[in-house]
Every structure is written in C-alpha cells, then in structure tokens.
Amino acid sequence: MLFLVRMDVHIPHEMPAERAAEIKAREKAYAQALQHDGRWRHLWRVVGEYANYSVFDVAGNDELHELLSQLPLFPCMTLQVTPLAQHPSAIA
Amino acid sequence: MLFLVRMDVHIPHEMPAERAAEIKAREKAYAQALQHDGRWRHLWRVVGEYANYSVFDVAGNDELHELLSQLPLFPCMTLQVTPLAQHPSAIA
Amino acid sequence: MLFLVRMDVHIPHEMPAERAAEIKAREKAYAQALQHDGRWRHLWRVVGEYANYSVFDVAGNDELHELLSQLPLFPCMTLQVTPLAQHPSAIA
Amino acid sequence: MLFLVRMDVHIPHEMPAERAAEIKAREKAYAQALQHDGRWRHLWRVVGEYANYSVFDVAGNDELHELLSQLPLFPCMTLQVTPLAQHPSAIA
Amino acid sequence: MLFLVRMDVHIPHEMPAERAAEIKAREKAYAQALQHDGRWRHLWRVVGEYANYSVFDVAGNDELHELLSQLPLFPCMTLQVTPLAQHPSAIA
Amino acid sequence: MLFLVRMDVHIPHEMPAERAAEIKAREKAYAQALQHDGRWRHLWRVVGEYANYSVFDVAGNDELHELLSQLPLFPCMTLQVTPLAQHPSAIA
Amino acid sequence: MLFLVRMDVHIPHEMPAERAAEIKAREKAYAQALQHDGRWRHLWRVVGEYANYSVFDVAGNDELHELLSQLPLFPCMTLQVTPLAQHPSAIA
Amino acid sequence: MLFLVRMDVHIPHEMPAERAAEIKAREKAYAQALQHDGRWRHLWRVVGEYANYSVFDVAGNDELHELLSQLPLFPCMTLQVTPLAQHPSAIA
Amino acid sequence: MLFLVRMDVHIPHEMPAERAAEIKAREKAYAQALQHDGRWRHLWRVVGEYANYSVFDVAGNDELHELLSQLPLFPCMTLQVTPLAQHPSAIA
Amino acid sequence: MLFLVRMDVHIPHEMPAERAAEIKAREKAYAQALQHDGRWRHLWRVVGEYANYSVFDVAGNDELHELLSQLPLFPCMTLQVTPLAQHPSAIA
Numbered sequence: 001m002l003f004l005v006r007m008d009v010h011i012p013h014e015m016p017a018e019r020a021a022e023i024k025a026r027e028k029a030y031a032q033a034l035q036h037d038g039r040w041r042h043l044w045r046v047v048g049e050y051a052n053y054s055v056f057d058v059a060g061n062d063e064l065h066e067l068l069s070q071l072p073l074f075p076c077m078t079l080q081v082t083p084l085a086q087h088p089s090a091i092a
Numbered sequence: 093m094l095f096l097v098r099m100d101v102h103i104p105h106e107m108p109a110e111r112a113a114e115i116k117a118r119e120k121a122y123a124q125a126l127q128h129d130g131r132w133r134h135l136w137r138v139v140g141e142y143a144n145y146s147v148f149d150v151a152g153n154d155e156l157h158e159l160l161s162q163l164p165l166f167p168c169m170t171l172q173v174t175p176l177a178q179h180p181s182a183i184a
Numbered sequence: 185m186l187f188l189v190r191m192d193v194h195i196p197h198e199m200p201a202e203r204a205a206e207i208k209a210r211e212k213a214y215a216q217a218l219q220h221d222g223r224w225r226h227l228w229r230v231v232g233e234y235a236n237y238s239v240f241d242v243a244g245n246d247e248l249h250e251l252l253s254q255l256p257l258f259p260c261m262t263l264q265v266t267p268l269a270q271h272p273s274a275i276a
Numbered sequence: 277m278l279f280l281v282r283m284d285v286h287i288p289h290e291m292p293a294e295r296a297a298e299i300k301a302r303e304k305a306y307a308q309a310l311q312h313d314g315r316w317r318h319l320w321r322v323v324g325e326y327a328n329y330s331v332f333d334v335a336g337n338d339e340l341h342e343l344l345s346q347l348p349l350f351p352c353m354t355l356q357v358t359p360l361a362q363h364p365s366a367i368a
Numbered sequence: 369m370l371f372l373v374r375m376d377v378h379i380p381h382e383m384p385a386e387r388a389a390e391i392k393a394r395e396k397a398y399a400q401a402l403q404h405d406g407r408w409r410h411l412w413r414v415v416g417e418y419a420n421y422s423v424f425d426v427a428g429n430d431e432l433h434e435l436l437s438q439l440p441l442f443p444c445m446t447l448q449v450t451p452l453a454q455h456p457s458a459i460a
Numbered sequence: 461m462l463f464l465v466r467m468d469v470h471i472p473h474e475m476p477a478e479r480a481a482e483i484k485a486r487e488k489a490y491a492q493a494l495q496h497d498g499r500w501r502h503l504w505r506v507v508g509e510y511a512n513y514s515v516f517d518v519a520g521n522d523e524l525h526e527l528l529s530q531l532p533l534f535p536c537m538t539l540q541v542t543p544l545a546q547h548p549s550a551i552a
Numbered sequence: 553m554l555f556l557v558r559m560d561v562h563i564p565h566e567m568p569a570e571r572a573a574e575i576k577a578r579e580k581a582y583a584q585a586l587q588h589d590g591r592w593r594h595l596w597r598v599v600g601e602y603a604n605y606s607v608f609d610v611a612g613n614d615e616l617h618e619l620l621s622q623l624p625l626f627p628c629m630t631l632q633v634t635p636l637a638q639h640p641s642a643i644a
Numbered sequence: 645m646l647f648l649v650r651m652d653v654h655i656p657h658e659m660p661a662e663r664a665a666e667i668k669a670r671e672k673a674y675a676q677a678l679q680h681d682g683r684w685r686h687l688w689r690v691v692g693e694y695a696n697y698s699v700f701d702v703a704g705n706d707e708l709h710e711l712l713s714q715l716p717l718f719p720c721m722t723l724q725v726t727p728l729a730q731h732p733s734a735i736a
Numbered sequence: 737m738l739f740l741v742r743m744d745v746h747i748p749h750e751m752p753a754e755r756a757a758e759i760k761a762r763e764k765a766y767a768q769a770l771q772h773d774g775r776w777r778h779l780w781r782v783v784g785e786y787a788n789y790s791v792f793d794v795a796g797n798d799e800l801h802e803l804l805s806q807l808p809l810f811p812c813m814t815l816q817v818t819p820l821a822q823h824p825s826a827i828a
Numbered sequence: 829m830l831f832l833v834r835m836d837v838h839i840p841h842e843m844p845a846e847r848a849a850e851i852k853a854r855e856k857a858y859a860q861a862l863q864h865d866g867r868w869r870h871l872w873r874v875v876g877e878y879a880n881y882s883v884f885d886v887a888g889n890d891e892l893h894e895l896l897s898q899l900p901l902f903p904c905m906t907l908q909v910t911p912l913a914q915h916p917s918a919i920a
Contacts, residue, residue, distance in 0.1 A: 001244045002136060003267070004145055005324060012289050013840050013903070031181040042147075044094060044176035047889050048833060048896045048909040052179055053096055055134075060185045060244060061323050065269035068324045075289070079324040083187070083267050084136040085249035087144055089123040093888045095911070097692060104657050105196050105259075139245050140189060140252045140263040152829045152888060153691050157913035160692045167657075171692040175831070175911050177893035186320060188329055197380050197443075215365040226331075228278060228360035231429050232373060232436045232447040236363055237280055239318075268320040271328055273307040277429045279451070281508060288473050336369045336428060337507050341453035344508040351473075355508040359371070359451050361433035370504060372513055381564050381627070399549040410515075412462060412544035415613050416557060416620045416633040420547055421464055423502075452504040455512055457491040461613045463635070465784060472749050520553045520612065521783050525637035528784040535749075539784040543555070543635050545617035554780060556789055565656050565719075583825040594791075596738060596820040599705050600649060600712045600723040604823055605740055607778075636780035639788055641767040645796045646872060647819070648881055675917040686870075686883075688830060688912040696915055697832055699870075704796065705737045709821035727739070727819050728872040729801035731880055733859040741876060748841050797875050804876040811841075815876040 001057070002041070002084040003064055007077050008051045026072040034067065055084075093149070094133070094176040095156055099169050100143040118164040126159065147176075185241070186225070186268040187248055191261050192235045210256040218251065239268075277333070278317070278360040279340055283353050284327040302348040310343065331360075369425070370409070370452040371432055375445050376419040394440040402435065423452075461517070462501070462544040463524055467537050468511040486532040494527065515544075553609070554593070554636040555616055559629050560603040578624040586619065607636075645701070646685070646728040647708055651721050652695040670716040678711065699728075737793070738777070738820040739800055743813050744787045762808040770803065791820075829885070830869070830912040831892055835905050836879040854900040862895065883912075 011020055034040035042055040058064045068079060103112055126132035134147040150156045160171060195204055218224035226239040242248045252263060287296055310316035318331040334340045344355060379388055402408035410423040426432045436447060471480055494500035502515040518524045528539060563572055586592035594607040610616045620631060655664055678684035686699040702708045712723060747756055770776035778791040794800045804815060839848055862868035870883040886892045896907060 001246065003245075003323075004136070011903075013843075015289075028181045032183055035183045043179045043182040044096070045179040045893055047175040047177050047831075047893045048907040053174070053176065061187075061267040061269045062185065064267070065321055065323045069326075075287075081267060081324040082145070083139040083245040083248070083265060084145065085139050085245045087135045087137040089120045090135040091124055091127045093890065095691075095889075105199075107657075137249055139187075139249045140265040153831075153911040153913045154829065156911070157689055157691045167655075173692040173911060175889040175892070175909060177889045188320070195443075197383070212365045216367055219367045227363045227366040228280070229363040229433055231359040231361050231371075231433045232449040237358070237360065266329070267323040268329065269323050271319045271321040273304045274319040275308055275311045279429075279507075291473075337371075337451040337453045338369065340451070341505055341507045345510075351471075357451060357508040359429040359432070359449060361429045372504070379627075381567075396549045400551055403551045411547045411550040412464070413547040413617055415543040415545050415555075415617045416631040421542070421544065450513070451507040452513065453507050455503045455505040457488045458503040459492055459495045463613075463783075475749075521555075521635040521637045522553065524635070525781055525783045529786075535747075541635060541784040543613040543616070543633060545613045556780070565659075580825045584827055587827045595823045595826040596740070597709055597823040599647075599709045599819040599821050600725040605818070605820065634789070635783040636789065637783050639779045639781040641764045642779040643768055643771045645798065647797075648872070672917045676919055679919045687915045687918040688832070689915040691911040691913050697910070697912065705739075705819040705821045708819070725819060726881070727797040727800070727817060727875040728881065729797045729875050731871045731873040733856045734871040735860055735863045739875075751841075801873055801875045817876040 001060065003056045003058070004082040004084055005054045005056060005068065006046075006051065006080045007054065007071075007073075008049070008079075009073055009077050010050075011073075011076050023072045023076075030070070030072060039063075039067065093152065095148045095150070096174040096176055097146045097148060097160065098138075098143065098172045099146065099163075099165075100141070100171075101165055101169050102142075103165075103168050115164045115168075122162070122164060131155075131159065185244065187240045187242070188266040188268055189238045189240060189252065190230075190235065190264045191238065191255075191257075192233070192263075193257055193261050194234075195257075195260050207256045207260075214254070214256060223247075223251065277336065279332045279334070280358040280360055281330045281332060281344065282322075282327065282356045283330065283347075283349075284325070284355075285349055285353055286326075287349075287352050299348045299352075306346070306348060315339075315343065369428065371424045371426070372450040372452055373422045373424060373436065374414075374419065374448045375422065375439075375441075376417070376447075377441055377445055378418075379441075379444050391440045391444075398438070398440060407431075407435065461520065463516045463518070464542040464544055465514045465516060465528065466506075466511065466540045467514065467531075467533075468509070468539075469533055469537050470510075471533075471536050483532045483536075490530070490532060499523075499527065553612065555608045555610070556634040556636055557606045557608060557620065558598075558603065558632045559606065559623075559625075560601070560631075561625055561629050562602075563625075563628050575624045575628075582622070582624060591615075591619065645704065647700045647702070648726040648728055649698045649700060649712065650690075650695065650724045651698065651715075651717075652693070652723075653717055653721050654694075655717075655720050667716045667720075674714070674716060683707075683711065737796065739792045739794070740818040740820055741790045741792060741804065742782075742787065742816045743790065743807075743809075744785070744815075745809055745813050746786075747809075747812050759808045759812075766806070766808060775799075775803065829888065831884045831886070832910040832912055833882045833884060833896065834874075834879065834908045835882065835899075835901075836877070836907075837901055837905050838878075839901075839904050851900045851904075858898070858900060867891075867895065 031040060031043060035043065039056055039058055040054060041057045044053050046052060056064055056067065058067065123132060123135060127135065131148060131150055132146060133149045136145050138144060148156055148159065150159065215224060215227060219227065223240055223242055224238060225241045228237050230236060240248055240251065252258065307316060307319060311319065315332055315334055316330060317333045320329050322328060332340055332343065334343065399408060399411060403411065407424060407426055408422060409425045412421050414420060424432055424435065426435065491500060491503060495503065499516055499518055500514060501517045504513050506512060516524055516527065518527065528534065583592060583595060587595065591608060591610055592606060593609045596605050598604060608616055608619065610619065675684060675687060679687065683700055683702055684698060685701045688697050690696060700708055700711065702711065767776060767779060771779065775792055775794055776790060777793045780789050782788060792800055792803065794803065804810065859868060859871060863871065867884055867886055868882060869885045872881050874880060884892055884895065886895065
C-alpha cells in the first residue's frame with residue numbers, strides 16, 4: 001500500500017562538514033537501495049527547499065516506520081506521513 | 093516538469109444531489125482524459141478525506157493553471173501546488 | 185494494522201432535526217456493527233466537543249478509507265488519520 | 277478515567293550518546309512498569325516520527341500529571357493531553 | 369478535580385432573535401444553577417469577545433462532558449478543555 | 461481587575477542544574493508572596509506540561525506587567541495575557 | 553489605561569444593503585462620540601482590509617468590554633484585545 | 645513606493661451567475677485602467693488558485709487603501725499587503 | 737504616513753550580560769531620539785511580554801526600513817509591519 | 829516562466845562576523861549576476877524584516893531549484909516558492 005511522505009531536513013549548523021557529508025552519503029545509498037527494491041517508489045525534490053516528497057509502497061505501517069526510522073538523516077528530519085488509497089477516478 | 097497538487101473538495105450542503113452528481117461525472121471524465129494523455133501522472137485518494145494528492149507533468153506554470161482551473165469541481169476546491177525538481181538521489 | 189482517527193462533526197444549522205436524527209441513528213448502528221466485527225477497536229468522546237478519537241484495526245489503507253467514507257455522517261465530518269506502528273516499549 | 281496523550285520527543289543534538297541511551301533505558305522501564313500496573317493502557321508509535329500516542333487510565337488529573345512529569349524523557353518532550361469520556365455509541 | 373474551559377459562542381446570523389433570546393435565557397439559568405451547586409467554580413467574560421473562560425470542579429471526565437454537552441448554547445459553541453492539577457507553588 | 465495568564469516554561473538544556481534550582485526556588489518564594497498578598501489569585505498546573513494558568517487581581521495593566529516581568533523565570537517563559545471582565549451570568 | 557484592539561469586520565453577504573448602511577451609520581456615530589469623550593484614542597484603517605487598529609483609554613477591563621460589546625457592528629466583528637503598559641524607553 | 649498584495653477571491657456560491665459576471669467585468673476594466681496609468685505594476689495569477697499576487701506603485705498608504713477598497717471584488721476578497729523597500733543588492 | 741509595528745525581542749541566553757546591557761542602552765537612546773524627532777510616535781509595552789507595539793510616522797517604506805534595520809536590537813527581534821491609512825470614522 | 833520566492837534569512841548568532849560578511853558578499857555578487865542575466869527579475873526588501881520577495885524567470889522547476897540551492901546564504905534561509913501564471917486581466 002502507498003504512503004506519501006514529506007521530509008524536511010535541518011542539519012545543525014554546528015555539525016562538522018565531514019560528519020554531515022558522511023551521513024548524506026549513507027542516506028543516498030540507503031535511498032537508492034530502497035528505490036531499487038521497489039519500496040521507495042518516487043523521490044522528488046521540493047523546489048527551493050532542503051526537502052522532498054516521496055511515495056513508499058510497503059506491506060503496512062510497521063514496515064514503513066522501520067524504513068523511515070532507519071534513514072541516516074532521521075534525527076535531523078521532520079516527517080509527515082499521509083496514507084493513500086485507490087482513487088475511484090484513477091485509471092491505474 | 094512535475095508538480096504535486098493537493099485538492100480538497102468542499103461541496104456546499106445546499107447543492108442539489110443531481111447537480112453534484114453531474115459535476116462529479118464530468119470531473120471523472122476530465123480526470124481520466126488527462127491521465128490518458130499523460131499529463132495527470134498520479135491520482136491518489138487521501139485516506140479518510142474528500143481530498144487527493146496528484147502529480148502533473150506539464151510544459152510549465154501556464155499549462156498547469158489552465159488544466160486545474162478547468163476542473164469541473166474547481167469552484168468547490170482548495171488547491172495547493174508544489175513545484176517538484178529532480179532529486180539528486182533519485183534513480184529515475 | 186492500527187490507525188488513530190479523530191472525527192469532528194459539524195452538522196449544518198439548517199438541517200431539519202428529523203433528518204439529523206435519522207443520520208445519527210444510522211451512524212450509531214454502523215459504528216456498533218464495526219465495533220462488533222473488531223475493526224473499530226476503540227471509540228472515545230473528546231470531552232466538551234462533538235468529536236471522537238477512534239482506533240481502527242484494518243488490513244490496510246484502502247479498507248480504512250472504505251470504512252470511513254461510508255460513515256453516514258461523513259459529509260458533515262472533518263477527519264484526521266494517523267497511522268500507528270508497534271512501539272518498542274509496548275508490552276502488548 | 278481515560279486520557280489520550282501525544283508525546284513528541286526532541287533529544288538535543290549535543291546530548292552525549294551514552295547519556296541519551298541511559299535516559300531511554302529508564303524511560304522504557306518506567307513505561308513498562310506503568311503498563312503492567314494498568315495505568316498506561318495503550319502505547320503506539322506514530323509512523324515516521326519520534327512520537328507516540330498513549331492512553332492512560334488514572335484516578336484523575338493530579339495522578340496523570342504526576343505520572344507524566346516523572347517520565348525520564350519529560351524535559352525533552354512536548355506533550356498534549358486530551359481528556360476522554362464514554363461515547364454513547366461505544367459498545368464497551 | 370478542576371478543568372479550565374474556554375467557550376466561544378457563534379450564533380448564526382439567520383437565527384431569529386426570539387429563538388436566540390430564549391436559548392440565552394436557558395443558558396443563563398443553567399450556568400447559575402451549576403454555579404450554585406459548586407461545579408461551575410468561575411465564569412469570566414473574555415474582554416471584547418463573545419467568549420468566556422470557566423473553571424469547573426467535577427468528579428471526572430464523564431461528568432464534565434455531560435455538563436458541557438447539556439449547555440443550551442452547546443451547538444453554537446467551540447469549546448477547549450484543559451485539565452488542571454495542583455501546582456507545587458500554590459498555597460491553596 | 462482580573463487577568464488570566466498562561467505561562468510556559470522553557471529552561472535551556474545547557475543551564476547548570478544548580479543555577480536552575482536557585483531560580484526555581486526564587487520563583488516559588490515570589491509566587492507564594494504574591495498569593496499571600498492577594499494579587500496572584502489562582503495558580504494551576506496544566507496537566508502534562510511545564511506550564512500553568514494563573515489569575516491575577518491587580519489595579520491595572522502597568523501593575524500586572526511589573527509583577528510578571530519580575531518573575532525570576534521570566535526570561536525562560538512565554539506568557540499569554542487575557543483580560544477578563546465580569547460575566548453577566550456569573551453569580552459572584 | 554491603554555488597550556490595543558484590532559477589529560475585523562465580516563458583514564454577511566445576505567444582509568440587505570439598507571440594513572448594513574444603517575448599522576454602519578450607527579457605528580460611525582458611536583465611534584465618533586467615544587473619540588470625542590477621549591476613550592477611543594486612536595482609530596486607524598488597516599490598508600487593504602475591512603479592519604482597524606484602535607487604542608482605547610479606559611478605567612479597566614469591565615469598561616472596555618462594555619464599550620466594545622455595544623459597538624453596532626459587534627455581532628459582525630472579530631476582535632483581538634492587547635493590554636498595553638508604560639514602556640521604559642517611552643518619553644511620554 | 646511599492647507594495648506586494650496577495651488577493652484571494654471567494655465568490656459566494658449563491659451569487660447569481662450574471663451578477664458575478666458583471667462584477668468580474670468591472671474588476672477587469674478597473675485592473676486594466678490602473679495598469680495603464682502605472683499604479684498597478686504587476687499582476688500575476690497564483691497557479692491553481694483563484695488568487696493573484698500584484699505589485700502596486702503608489703504615493704503612500706492612503707492612496708493604496710483607496711485603490712484596493714474600490715476593487716469591484718473587494719467584498720469577496722481577502723487581501724494581504726506587504727510594504728516593500730529598496731534592496732541593497734538590487735541593480736534597478 | 738503611519739505604520740504599526742510589533743517588535744518581539746529574543747536575546748540569546750548565551751549573550752554575556754554586559755553585552756546585552758550595552759545593546760539595550762543604545763536601543764533606548766536610539767528610541768528616544770526618534771521619539772523626539774517625531775518619527776516614532778508611540779511606544780507601548782505589551783503586558784507580560786518582552787515586546788512592544790509602536791507607531792511610526794515616516795515619509796515612506798524606504799525610510800521605515802532604514803529606521804527599523806538600524807535598531808541596535810534588530811538582529812534579536814522579530815518585527816511585523818502593518819501599513820495604516822486614514823479611517824473614515826476618525827475625527828483626527 | 830515566473831515564480832515568486834520569499835526568502836527569510838536567519839544567520840546564527842554564533843557565526844563569526846567575518847564569516848557572515850564573506851557569505852553576504854558572495855550572496856550579493858551572485859544576486860547581481862543573476863539579475864544581469866535576466867533570470868532574477870525583481871528583488872525587493874520586506875520592510876522591517878531580514879527578508880525579500882523576488883521574482884525569477886526560468887525555463888522550469890529544475891533550473892529554479894539549481895539557482896536557489898546555490899545561493900551562498902541558502903543554508904541560513906527559509907524559502908517559499910509560488911508558481912505564477914499569466915493573469916487574464918494583465919495587460920503585459
């Protein structure tokens with residue numbers, strides 16, 4: 001089932017640059033692995049913000065929380081989760 | 093280019109049922125036509141609300157406004173438009 | 185899986201009293217049927233408000249939307265849905 | 277009587293990891309003790325957030341405040357308390 | 369136990385004046401009866417608004433909801449309930 | 461005349477514990493002195509929050525600001541002041 | 553003592569034009585009488601809005617509420633009242 | 645001097661179509677006249693909303709309020725006015 | 737022309753006390769100079785808050801921004817500016 | 829196509845003055861280069877705030893995000909992006 005997730009990233013100013021770079025590299029690898037296995041269906045940048053809208057396809061709430069809470073940037077993020085359902089006018 | 097749009101529908105209580113049904117039928121036909129021609133890429137119901145999240149793929153702002161303002165339910169909707177960009181970690 | 189749902193009811197002042205009473209009677213019957221079959225796990229009144237917090241146990245997002253959108257009072261309600269997951273400190 | 281409580285945890289980035297781990301361990305023990313004695317009736321994780329929704333069953337406002345203010349993570353939390361009452365359509 | 373309640377009154381413009389006057393008269397009688405029996409401990413007008421802050425002293429959540437939901441103006445009010453506890457610096 | 465005041469306390473995490481304890485002790489003494497002289501009429505804890513609702517009885521706006529701005533915790537507080545008037549349904 | 557008051561006017565679309573004109577005429581006369589007697593010290597239009605910011609000089613909260621609640625447009629207004637005190641850097 | 649103005653239009657559902665069309669025609673003529681005389685410098689549609697962002701160039705606050713309050717759609721609009729100043733990095 | 741300005745001051749806890757005192761002294765001198773030359777027409781304390789409401793009388797937007805941005809406390813303040821116009825019911 | 833962008837700058841108090849000055853100098857040079865090449869069409873200061881409203885003219889969402897995310901002050905800014913379309917009453 002599908003969930004829309006908005007992620008806003010707020011990296012503290014006092015975090016050393018190498019530390020931030022290392023976390024972001026792990027975040028990118030993690031995001032790409034989940035895209036390849038099909039659970040992170042869409043990943044879009046919000047124009048002008050350090051934020052994204054994503055769509056996840058998971059078996060349920062517990063799997064989604066496990067995926068999100070393991071994001072390397074999770075402690076620096078604010079997340080909003082919206083459960084999605086089939087729309088009666090959708091053709092897919 | 094892509095835009096995320098949230099649409100919240102508020103049909104006035106005093107609108108006659110046949111009138112509402114007629115508008116909804118036109119809305120559905122319009123939504124399906126735009127999905128078939130590829131400009132309305134995704135259409136998801138927000139669980140528990142008379143609302144949807146949609147993704148549009150259009151040539152630009154003017155085309156998007158034209159599409160949205162011609163929605164049969166447009167006078168009964170609140171819309172929020174978020175421009176999307178390519179995310180550096182996206183694989184697609 | 186579990187979802188917390190807050191429902192705020194706003195019955196229009198101009199709705200005739202018998203019409204409102206009839207909808208509320210259907211709402212009650214519907215709510216009790218879903219409680220008996222185990223999908224509407226909890227139903228609590230918010231003190232001082234015409235509102236409730238409920239917990240639903242369903243197979244997924246589509247089932248939840250179907251249940252909620254068939255509430256007789258659905259056109260007079262504002263709903264907020266929060267997906268819930270297992271908490272690591274929960275004993276149940 | 278019952279109260280719904282939402283707890284949002286914000287651990288400061290500068291707190292040493294061992295200190296945070298020690299507080300969380302005490303928090304978990306405290307939460308489980310209160311669940312065993314029946315006063316912390318439900319504890320659910322909010323999907324995608326370092327937050328929970330809980331239901332407490334206590335004798336009154338003073339007991340609830342005493343329980344909540346003794347949470348080891350209390351200084352790092354934002355809490356919202358909603359008093360609950362019996363719902364006329366509830367079967368339990 | 370004590371609860372702070374803010375009540376904001378919004379009487380619809382289309383309600384006939386006599387109907388409004390009749391409801392307000394019943395509201396006043398009800399409020400004074402509850403003040404005399406000690407359960408409506410304080411009742412203050414918010415300056416410049418058709419609103420009040422009140423303090424109720426009741427046995428619990430269910431009793432408070434019963435009192436509030438029977439207010440003659442209840443269908444025209446927005447209520448906010450805040451549970452209060454003993455403050456460690458209070459001398460009373 | 462009466463004013464309702466809500467005070468939310470936010471002590472910075474980096475304040476040394478003894479410093480915080482010393483300020484809180486002065487706050488308590490100050491609050492109790494003002495209660496004894498009759499100007500701090502009510503002091504209630506908000507359940508689950510490091511906050512209180514208070515009622516002050518003062519000669520006017522200037523006296524109230526002087527009392528509040530001398531609170532030892534004033535630099536760590538957010539305050540909201542609501543002027544109160546006699547309610548036509550109040551019996552006192 | 554002084555109070556800043558913001559008034560936002562929302563006249564219902566269905567009010568007949570003559571009725572609205574009559575209320576506005578009484579409002580103007582009332583506002584000017586209070587300005588002449590010195591209690592309505594300032595009256596400014598908010599640019600682009602059917603709203604004003606005003607400063608009242610009254611003996612206290614009860615007098616202010618009495619003045620405001622007798623505004624002919626009171627049932628069509630939203631009011632926000634802010635008590636003001638002497639500023640230590642003010643020269644007047 | 646310049647002001648940014650956002651205008652959101654909310655035409656009541658019960659307004660007859662001819663009446664709405666007549667007001668909109670006058671609005672358009674008025675907007676074009678002010679653009680031609682140079683005081684309404686920019687007029688942009690907000691994508692997906694019955695709203696615009698505009699820039700006005702006027703002699704001062706009084707002139708701006710006079711222009712805005714004479715908009716034929718003024719009674720159906722919510723306006724937000726932001727005064728603008730020369731930016732030190734602007735080349736014009 | 738007139739502008740209402742609300743200023744909320746937030747001095748960081750870590751600023752040394754002498755540094756804060758020196759900035760406040762300069763702020764006071766600056767505020768009094770502008771009051772004497774007639775451009776800072778009113779300066780009122782918001783009761784219970786480290787905030788003020790002020791009225792400025794300046795030639796236009798650029799002059800106002802220049803005055804405000806030179807406030808010694810400007811980097812520690814949040815400001816809200818509301819342009820004011822002549823009110824048709826004002827007698828002055 | 830055009831986008832309205834509001835930028836609010838929040839430079840951390842602990843950033844050394846030279847570091848801030850160096851970033852601001854790069855920001856100014858960057859802003860002026862984009863104004864000269866025509867993509868940063870308007871740049872206005874919001875009166876009384878460390879903020880601006882700007883209008884960008886770009887080929888699409890991706891170009892806008894690239895321009896904005898390369899602002900030297902981007903890590904210290906909050907941005908809001910509003911896509912604009914041709915208004916039917918605009919003469920240009």
